[in-house]
Amino acid sequence: MNQMLQTRFDGPWVKVGRVDDIPLQGSRVVKTHGGEVAVFKAADGRVFALRNRCPHKGGPLSEGIVHGHAVTCPLHNWVISLETGEAQGADSGCTKVIGVLVEDGVVHLDLSRLPRLMEAAE
Amino acid sequence: MDKTSLIVVGNGMAAGRVLEHLLEADRDAYAVTVFNAEPRVNYNRIMLSPVLSGEKTYEDILIHDDAWYAANGVTLVKGEAIVGIDRETKTVRTAGGAVHGYDKLLIATGSNPLIIPLPGKDLPGVVTYRDLDDVEKMMAAASQGGRAVVIGGGLLGLEAAAGLRAQGMEVTVLHLMPTLMERQLDPAAGYLLQKAIEDRGIEVLCKANTHAILGDTTVTGVKLDDGREIACSLVVMAVGIRPNMALAKDAGLAVNRGVLVDDGMRTSDPDIFAVGECVEHRGVCYGLVAPLYESAKVVAAGLTGSEGAYTGSVTATKLKVTGIDLFSAGDFADAKDRQEIVYRAPGVYKRLVLRDNVLIGAVLYGETADGSWFFDLIKSGSDISAMRDTLIFGPAFAGGEPLDPTAAVAALPDDAQICGCNGVCKGTIVSAIGAKGLSSLDDVRAVTKASASCGSCTPLVEKLIVATIGDKYQAAAVEPICKCTDLGHDEVRRMIVAKGLRSIPAVMQELSWKTSCGCAKCRPALNYYLVCEWPGEYEDDSQSRFINERVHANIQKDGTYSVVPRMWGGVTSPAELRAIADVAEKFNIPSVKVTGGQRIDLLGVRKEDLPAVWADLGKAGMISGAAYAKGLRTVKTCVGSEWCRFGTQDSTGLGIKIEKAMWGSWTPAKVKLGVSGCPRNCAEATCKDIGVVCVEAGYEIHFAGAAGLHVRQTEVLTLVPTEEEAMEIILALTQLYREQGRYLERIYKWAKRVGTPSIKAAIVDDPERRRVYADRFRFSQQFSQVDPWAERVKGLEAHEFAPMAEVGFKEAAE
Ligand code: SRM
Ligand SMILES: Cc1cc2nc3c(=O)[nH]c(=O)nc-3n(C[C@H](O)[C@H](O)[C@H](O)COP(=O)(O)OP(=O)(O)OC[C@H]3O[C@@H](n4cnc5c(N)ncnc54)[C@H](O)[C@@H]3O)c2cc1C
Ligand code: SF4
Ligand code: FES
Numbered sequence: 001m002n003q004m005l006q007t008r009f010d011g012p013w014v015k016v017g018r019v020d021d022i023p024l025q026g027s028r029v030v031k032t033h034g035g036e037v038a039v040f041k042a043a044d045g046r047v048f049a050l051r052n053r054c055p056h057k058g059g060p061l062s063e064g065i066v067h068g069h070a071v072t073c074p075l076h077n078w079v080i081s082l083e084t085g086e087a088q089g090a091d092s093g094c095t096k097v098i099g100v101l102v103e104d105g106v107v108h109l110d111l112s113r114l115p116r117l118m119e120a121a122e
Numbered sequence: 123m124d125k126t127s128l129i130v131v132g133n134g135m136a137a138g139r140v141l142e143h144l145l146e147a148d149r150d151a152y153a154v155t156v157f158n159a160e161p162r163v164n165y166n167r168i169m170l171s172p173v174l175s176g177e178k179t180y181e182d183i184l185i186h187d188d189a190w191y192a193a194n195g196v197t198l199v200k201g202e203a204i205v206g207i208d209r210e211t212k213t214v215r216t217a218g219g220a221v222h223g224y225d226k227l228l229i230a231t232g233s234n235p236l237i238i239p240l241p242g243k244d245l246p247g248v249v250t251y252r253d254l255d256d257v258e259k260m261m262a263a264a265s266q267g268g269r270a271v272v273i274g275g276g277l278l279g280l281e282a283a284a285g286l287r288a289q290g291m292e293v294t295v296l297h298l299m300p301t302l303m304e305r306q307l308d309p310a311a312g313y314l315l316q317k318a319i320e321d322r323g324i325e326v327l328c329k330a331n332t333h334a335i336l337g338d339t340t341v342t343g344v345k346l347d348d349g350r351e352i353a354c355s356l357v358v359m360a361v362g363i364r365p366n367m368a369l370a371k372d373a374g375l376a377v378n379r380g381v382l383v384d385d386g387m388r389t390s391d392p393d394i395f396a397v398g399e400c401v402e403h404r405g406v407c408y409g410l411v412a413p414l415y416e417s418a419k420v421v422a423a424g425l426t427g428s429e430g431a432y433t434g435s436v437t438a439t440k441l442k443v444t445g446i447d448l449f450s451a452g453d454f455a456d457a458k459d460r461q462e463i464v465y466r467a468p469g470v471y472k473r474l475v476l477r478d479n480v481l482i483g484a485v486l487y488g489e490t491a492d493g494s495w496f497f498d499l500i501k502s503g504s505d506i507s508a509m510r511d512t513l514i515f516g517p518a519f520a521g522g523e524p525l526d527p528t529a530a531v532a533a534l535p536d537d538a539q540i541c542g543c544n545g546v547c548k549g550t551i552v553s554a555i556g557a558k559g560l561s562s563l564d565d566v567r568a569v570t571k572a573s574a575s576c577g578s579c580t581p582l583v584e585k586l587i588v589a590t591i592g593d594k595y596q597a598a599a600v601e602p603i604c605k606c607t608d609l610g611h612d613e614v615r616r617m618i619v620a621k622g623l624r625s626i627p628a629v630m631q632e633l634s635w636k637t638s639c640g641c642a643k644c645r646p647a648l649n650y651y652l653v654c655e656w657p658g659e660y661e662d663d664s665q666s667r668f669i670n671e672r673v674h675a676n677i678q679k680d681g682t683y684s685v686v687p688r689m690w691g692g693v694t695s696p697a698e699l700r701a702i703a704d705v706a707e708k709f710n711i712p713s714v715k716v717t718g719g720q721r722i723d724l725l726g727v728r729k730e731d732l733p734a735v736w737a738d739l740g741k742a743g744m745i746s747g748a749a750y751a752k753g754l755r756t757v758k759t760c761v762g763s764e765w766c767r768f769g770t771q772d773s774t775g776l777g778i779k780i781e782k783a784m785w786g787s788w789t790p791a792k793v794k795l796g797v798s799g800c801p802r803n804c805a806e807a808t809c810k811d812i813g814v815v816c817v818e819a820g821y822e823i824h825f826a827g828a829a830g831l832h833v834r835q836t837e838v839l840t841l842v843p844t845e846e847e848a849m850e851i852i853l854a855l856t857q858l859y860r861e862q863g864r865y866l867e868r869i870y871k872w873a874k875r876v877g878t879p880s881i882k883a884a885i886v887d888d889p890e891r892r893r894v895y896a897d898r899f900r901f902s903q904q905f906s907q908v909d910p911w912a913e914r915v916k917g918l919e920a921h922e923f924a925p926m927a928e929v930g931f932k933e934a935a936e
Contacts, residue, residue, distance in 0.1 A: 016927040024300060025639075025665035028926035039926060043639045044455045045304055060681040063669040065642040068456035072642040074669040074677050079642075081458045088458055103379055104364065111929065 013101050013108035019047060020105065027062040027071070032111055037098050038062035039107060040082050042069055048082035049100050049109055055080070055093025125153040128425065129214055129224040131204045131369065133158035135167055136398025136414040137230035138185050143422030145194055151426055152226070154196045157216065160253055161201030163187055167253070168411060171442050174257050174285030207373035209391055226393055226425060229370055229381060233363040233399040233409070238273070242335030248357045251282050260358065264289035268355040271295075271344045273332055275302040277441060279360035280315075283324050284443040286358070294352055295319070296330040296344070301627060306439045306450040308638040310471050311487040313627035318446050365400045365407050380407045385431040387421045397421050403434060410437050438497050440490070447486075449493035452500040454483030456638060465514045466634040467579075472514055473638050479507040485638075492516035531582060532589040540586065541572040541579045548586065555590045562596040563587065580608060581634075604643035606635050611864035615651050624656055626663055647865035650752065653788050654860050657902035664919065670750030673922050674910040675732055683732060684725040686749035687739050688785065691759040691777035691797075692720030701742030705735055719756035719794070721747055733923050736911035745785070745909040752866070753788045754795075757781040758806065762799030762816065771816035773799035776845055780814075780852060786907040787899070790863030790872070793856065808836045811869040812852055817841070821848040825855060825881075826873040834870045837878060840886045854885050854895035861898075 016030045022041040029052060030037040036052035038061045048069070052062050059075035069082045079088045085095040099110030128144075130137050133156050141154065164186040172178040191198045199216075206215040213223050235250035237243055249259045263270065264286055272283045275297030287293045295302075301312030302319070316326050331347040335357055343353040365380035376382040376390035380402030383389055387403075389396050398414045399407070408414065413435035423430035438451035454475045456462055460482070465472040470488035474481055474496065480503050484496040495517045499506060506513055512530050536549030554560060554570045566583060567573055573583045587595045600610040607614070614633060623629045626648050630640060640648070645666035652660045664672050675683035687702070702722055706714050713725040727735055736746075748755060757780050760766065762773030777797040784793075796807035797814040806829070807813030813824035813836050820843040827836035839855070842848050858881065863872040873881060884891050914923070 014929050016929065020298065021921060021926055023665060023921065028921060031925045031928040033929075036925075042455065043309060045299070046455060057679070058681075060677075063673075063677060063681070065645070065668065066665065067641050067645065068637075068639060070458065075679065077642075083457050086458075107926075 012110070012112060013099075014111050015106055015108050017107055018105050019045070019102060019107055022047065022107075025066045027064075027066060029060075029062045030109065034111065036060070036062070037109060037111070038071075039100070039109070040066055040071060042066060042082065047100050047102050047107055049098035050080070050082065050085050051096040051098065053095060054078060055085075055087055055095050056091065061095070126151065126225045127223065128152035128154045128226045128228065129204075129222060130154065130156040130228045130230060131214070132230040132232055132398070132400075133160070133164050133198065134230060134232045134398060135164075135185075135411050136232070136418060137228065138164040139415055139418035140228060140230070140397055140421045140425075141186075141194075141196060143419050144425055145196075147422055147426045147428075149194070155222065156196060156198045157202050157204050157214075158198065158200055159203035160255075162254065163191070163198065163200070165254070168442070170251075170254065170257050171281035171285055173254075174260060174282065175288040175444075176285075177288075177444070180254060204369060207369060207394075209373055209394070212393070224393075226395070228421065228425075229389070229394065229396040229400060230398045231366040231369060231400045234366045235359065236362040236364055237359055238332065238361055240332060240335050242337060242341070243359075245335060245337050245341050246339070247337065247341030247355060248335060248359065251278050251358055251360045252363075260286060260356065261289060263356040264291050266355065267291065269294065269353060270356040270358060271352055271354040272358045272360060273344075274358075274360035274362070275299070275326065275328070276305065276360065276362070277303060277439065279358070280319060281442055282358045282360055283319070284322065286356070287322055287324050291356070292325075293323075294325040294327065294354070296332055296346070297326065297328045298331055300328050302326065302328070303441070303448075306485075307448070307487070308454065308473065308485055309627040310466070310473075310631045310635070310638060311448065311450075311485050313625070313631050314469065314471055314487045315441075315446065315448060319443075322445075363399065363409055365402065367400050370394075370396065370400070378402050385420075385433060386424050386429055387417050387432055388424065395421050395424060403432065406434060408435065408437065410439070412437055436497075436501050438493070440493075447488060447490040449486040449490040450484065451493070451497045452481075452483035454485050454638075462638060463510075463514045464634075464636050464638060466631060468632075471631060474514055476506070476510075479505050479510070481506055481513070528585045528589050531585040540582050541570075546570050546572040551583065551586055552590050555587060561587070561591060561594050603647055604641055606630075606637040606640050606644050607633065608636075609633060611647065614648070615655075615861075618651055618655055624652065624660055626652070626666065650788060650790065650865050654902075658905040671752070673729070673732065673919075674746055674748075674750065674914065675727070676750045678725065680726075682726045682728055684723050684749070685727050685732070685735055685739075686717065686719075686721055686723045686747040687744035688747040688781070689721035689744075690781050691757055691774050693759075693774060693778065694722075698742055698744060701739060701744065705738045708738070709735055711735075717749070719749070720758045721756065723749070730923055730925070733915050733920075737915040740909070740912050740915055746911045748785065751788070752791050753793065754781070754784045754786070755792050756794055757784075758794075758796040758810070760797070760799050760804035762797075766799055768802060769799035769816070770818050771799060771821065771845075773797045773805065773814070773816050776814065776816075776821075776848065777805075779845070779849065783849065783853060783900075783903070784856065786909075787856065787860070787903060788906060789856065789860055791866050791868040793859075793869065795852075809833065810836065812855060814848060814852075819843065821845065823848060823851055823855075826870040826878075828868060828870050832870075837873070839882065850892060850896050851885055853899045854892040855881070857895040857899035857902075858884055 022028050024041055025043050027038050027040045038050050038052040040048045052060050054061055054073040056078045059073040061071050063074040064071040070079050072079050078091045085097040087093045101108040166183040166185055169183040203217045204214045205217050213221050215221050235252045249256050269292040270286045272279045272295045275295050283293045283295045301309045302315050319326055333347045334345045336343040341357050343351050345351050367377050367381045370381040371377045381396040381400050383396050383401045383403050387395050397417055416435055417432040420430040420432040436452050441448045461476045463474045473485045475483035481499040486493055534548050538548045540548050551570050551572050560566050573580045602608050603611055617633055621632055629648050649663050649666040670676050675685055709731050711724045715723045717723045757777045759774045759777030763769035763771055793811045795812045796805040796810040798805040798807040799816050807815050809827040809829040815822040822841045823839045824836035825839050828834045859869055
């Protein structure tokens with residue numbers, strides 16, 4: 001299926017694995033030198049990627065419960081949109097959205113916007 | 123004078139439609155030659171399924187027969203594929219070696235079915251589902267009887283399955299995902315579809331990954347990843363399609379996933395057009411006919427010099443299996459900026475997705491008559507705010523004055539059925555309300571039975587009461603589980619049992635969930651209720667569990683985990699301590715702490731290390747302490763009669779026995795026990811969920827204590843003389859709590875809600891009932907006493923503990 005995010009990002013695309021590698025309504029982590037990326041698969045099969053840090057206190061979003069196009073952070077239950085990376089409801093904050101391209105069941109990420117090494121060390 | 127020449131490559135649905143428009147616009151513009159790899163004229167590919175099922179013949183589905191080509195002066199070369207395009211010389215080459223020149227070229231090569239590279243994929247008896255040859259092969263196989271396995275539970279797979287079943291074969295559908303047609307349907311509709319497919323005698327296995335196709339000279343079966351084998355004589359692979367763009371790519375045209383075309387349907391070469399499933403337009407490759415019908419007009423316009431523009435299509439899907447009504451259109455993913463309207467009734471599911479008062483997607487199952495009306499609304503993008511409240515009821519309610527939902531119910535005729543389960547119609551309810559002066563839902567239920575069974579018509583009944591008596595209506599005080607439902611925990615559990623619901627989508631559908639897939643609040647609760655109700659049968663949904671229960675360790679504030687091995691009754695040994703020490707050193711575990719629950723916590727373990735840490739602990743005989751679980755946590759003990767000068771009974775031994783009987787059990791909230799050897803109570807048994815205080819006369823059983831956010835002293839349940847009776851009572855009490863406790867409600871809260879007398883009546887006063895509860899507990903323990911760590915050391919859920927990929931910046935920048 002064509003992915004909606006694809007148009008907002010244009011690569012370079014880095015292959016990270018297969019859509020089937022991600023559990024439905026679940027997530028996998030991709031480790032990069034710029035920090036971790038959480039790759040999610042929603043109930044409708046769509047794939048999203050966010051920097052794996054909750055805007056609240058840095059919780060690993062990959063470990064949260066995925067519902068709709070959102071994930072609930074495992075540490076203090078903030079709900080983060082998979083589409084925009086924004087915290088929902090009364091909370092505010094935003095985590096970086098990573099571009100995703102799915103082609104023939106293979107997931108590619110646009111890692112060019114990841115924070116560089118130094119930021120990852122924060 | 124020679125006419126300008128147009129060569130068409132491929133003669134499928136797209137090419138056929140372009141030719142119609144072209145001839146209509148200008149019959150004489152071109153000398154047209156069509157090359158078709160298939161040795162036949164133009165037929166309606168989407169009607170292959172009725173041919174397969176025997177409802178139609180090939181002749182019925184022809185679009186253009188030989189006479190049509192003759193009459194229109196179009197040359198059709200059947201069974202001849204084009205193998206090369208030379209853009210310099212503007213020629214094409216056929217498989218037979220002939221070369222033909224063109225002025226304009228149209229590529230309409232469609233797509234190829236995907237073939238999973240499985241062992242055995244080339245065996246005779248393995249077919250795809252794309253053209254008439256495939257249908258003929260399937261029909262030939264069906265005439266021999268036997269079983270067919272269809273790999274892929276999407277549109278094509280299910281149509282193939284239904285067709286083969288209609289031809290008398292036994293059929294099994296294997297589908298990788300948890301629900302059928304997940305691209306077009308959400309889980310609720312997928313669940314209804316699966317029921318309907320199964321009702322026609324087709325076996326459906328979801329989450330089934332094919333490992334290999336078996337057979338030496340012909341197909342004899344299929345093997346799944348989990349080792350299961352299914353004997354069969356035919357395998358249909360219907361797992362997807364890929365645009366057929368090799369020809370265009372070799373010719374140097376711009377391609378991505380398909381042949382790239384602009385809004386004029388031109389490729390990167392202005393003399394070459396492309397249309398149909400082989401193209402990619404604005405980043406989208408389509409797999410349905412509606413987009414190609416729309417773009418075919420633009421191609422014809424481009425060929426005759428009056429440019430048109432194609433801007434993309436919204437697509438709708440139907441399944442062509444007689445008796446199954448299903449419709450989906452547009453974008454129905456849920457997201458922050460969207461609202462959804464869900465309507466459920468027995469066998470019916472409808473969901474509309476709105477953004478800024480515009481309908482953007484719809485999924486309908488069971489009743490699809492309004493599909494085209496919704497589809498028009500999606501395509502037109504019109505503002506629906508005026509009819510929002512009644513939108514889901516379709517065009518019948520949309521005309522004229524905006525109706526509020528109560529008025530819509532008021533407008534129903536008296537004989538309209540409100541409660542499907544009990545067959546109660548509107549008139550009956552209204553007259554009962556008037557005659558008996560009813561003013562609450564419970565009253566109406568008691569008198570008329572409406573909504574007293576499955577409860578899915580509750581909202582309707584409530585609106586009816588409001589419509590009849592207005593403000594005097596007393597809304598029920600049940601607190602719903604979450605915003606996804608109007609039902610409370612108890613009603614949901616009652617319905618799970620009464621209706622035999624065995625999966626989360628089944629609960630959501632049958633109990634009229636208002637959202638399509640639930641939320642982080644209701645999913646874990648439903649998962650627990652199903653685990654509790656169907657031991658050994660229900661397959662746990664790990665994605666509906668909080669991270670700690672999913673990876674069997676406690677997440678810490680820095681994203682690392684803590685590991686607490688079980689230490690039975692708080693008793694350990696030098697060997698265990700040595701193993702813990704070794705593990706801590708080997709994995710550089712930063713912190714080792716004695717917990718408040720009489721055992722040892724290893725804190726700061728990296729997720730990737732968890733399985734290896736568990737493997738080492740497991741070798742020393744230790745299992746998970748479930749310090750993360752809504753389940754049995756610890757059984758604290760004191761030294762008791764074995765050492766202590768005041769000890770009256772073997773409190774340590776009893777604690778260990780209890781822990782061995784209860785470990786692994788899932789409960790509504792955590793359960794902690796304590797066993798003290800005398801009333802000095804060194805194991806703090808009187809502030810535990812369940813406590814035992816040993817006395818000379820036997821065992822005093824306590825319950826409903828806590829020492830967390832609230833400190834509660836236990837109540838005494840009873841005093842029994844033997845260990846056996848103590849055990850029986852504790853297990854029975856736990857089971858009663860498992861069956862009655864609401865998710866996240868600890869024992870003390872449950873006891874307060876249902877009242878101690880009712881608990882005593884079941885567990886203490888009635889030995890027969892006690893035994894039944896204890897037996898149910900023991901039965902379910904058969905399935906839950908599997909050490910989750912050992913399973914994961916062996917590789918279960920390995921994906922949880924390994925990153926999907928590791929990429930360096932060098933690669934990323936390439
Ligand atoms: C490790 C430990 C503290 C320690 O270092 O001693 C601990 C640690 C946590 N406790 Fe506790 N509790 C620990 C014994 C207790 C005790 C004492 C006991 O069990 O005798 C209590 C009071 C008794 C009780 O439960 O009534 C206790 C009452 C709580 C509560 C309040 C529960 C309540 O219903 O009021 C919470 C919060 C909750 O569960 O929602 C909590 C929650 C937690 C959590 C799970 C917080 C969280 O959600 O992350 C902590 C996990 C840390 C970790 O990763 O290990 N912990 N916690 C103890 C582990 C015991 C064990 O071996 O399994
Ligand atoms: C069983 C089935 C059921 C379907 N049901 C539906 C449905 O209900 N609704 C819906 O909207 N869509 C449905 N579809 C999809 C629909 O049929 C396709 O979207 C449509 O046929 C695509 O048209 P096309 O012209 O692009 O490709 P095709 O119809 O596949 O035509 C391509 C033709 O090009 C020929 N060809 C390929 N390469 C060459 C070459 N090099 N030289 C010469 N010829 C070549 C092929 O042999 C083929 O005949 C169904 C498809 C199948 C298989
Ligand atoms: S008392 Fe609070 S801080 Fe200490 S372990 Fe328990 S939950 Fe954590
Ligand atoms: S770190 Fe995510 S909610 Fe606190």
